[in-house]
Amino acid sequence: MKLYLAPGACSLADHIALHEAGLEFDRVKVDLKTRKTEDGQDYSQINPKGYVPTLQFDDGEVLTENVAILSMIADKAPRLTPDGKFGHFRLLEMLTFISTEIHKGFKPFFKANATDQEKKAAGELLGKRFSYLAERMKGDYLFGSRFTVADAYLFVMCLWAQKNGLELPRPLPAFVAHMKARPCVRLALEHEGLAAESTAS
Numbered sequence: 001m002k003l004y005l006a007p008g009a010c011s012l013a014d015h016i017a018l019h020e021a022g023l024e025f026d027r028v029k030v031d032l033k034t035r036k037t038e039d040g041q042d043y044s045q046i047n048p049k050g051y052v053p054t055l056q057f058d059d060g061e062v063l064t065e066n067v068a069i070l071s072m073i074a075d076k077a078p079r080l081t082p083d084g085k086f087g088h089f090r091l092l093e094m095l096t097f098i099s100t101e102i103h104k105g106f107k108p109f110f111k112a113n114a115t116d117q118e119k120k121a122a123g124e125l126l127g128k129r130f131s132y133l134a135e136r137m138k139g140d141y142l143f144g145s146r147f148t149v150a151d152a153y154l155f156v157m158c159l160w161a162q163k164n165g166l167e168l169p170r171p172l173p174a175f176v177a178h179m180k181a182r183p184c185v186r187l188a189l190e191h192e193g194l195a196a197e198s199t200a201s
């Protein structure tokens, strides 16, 4: 299995989750500007959507979209799914919220010609979304005392918030610290060349 990623991008969530699941995989870096992989392939041939993440299985089949990839990883490692009879659906609910309401909310911060006004409005909305989750955290992690794949996705969003000068409501700064202390998170950050940057925040 191969994970196509770009350092510090949303694919970091899948990278962390694969390590946490104890699955064997190779990493392939993608240059999102040239759409070339580090081993010289045309990335658009692998994922015509052109963006990361992509998970490619040994038989060549590919899976895209964070929600699908993270759900698949949780399916392979059930301890990374929330407890309860609706655990699977609670996970999908959370991943969808992070994907559509938080991840996509960062768009103005990645758009070269975004105005300060657009960034301010996006920052305010993101603040509300982060607060919604922060107020409902039931322990060190989103669903309680145990890490689930949704935490990997939220962690990347928190790093982006910090990088863009957005203040995270409590207890999210402590959540970021917990995540950074996890060996699998440290490993993924190291593999992406982000370990030093990440300890600075």
Ligand SMILES: N[C@@H](CCC(=O)N[C@@H](CS)C(=O)NCC(=O)O)C(=O)O
Binding pocket: 009, 010, 011, 032, 050, 051, 052, 053, 064, 065, 066, 067, 099
């Ligand atoms: N809906 C996709 C969005 C993925 C996405 O936004 N990827 C970004 C990096 S975080 C990307 O590759 N952007 C480059 C591009 O769109 O050209 C998912 O959740 O997997």
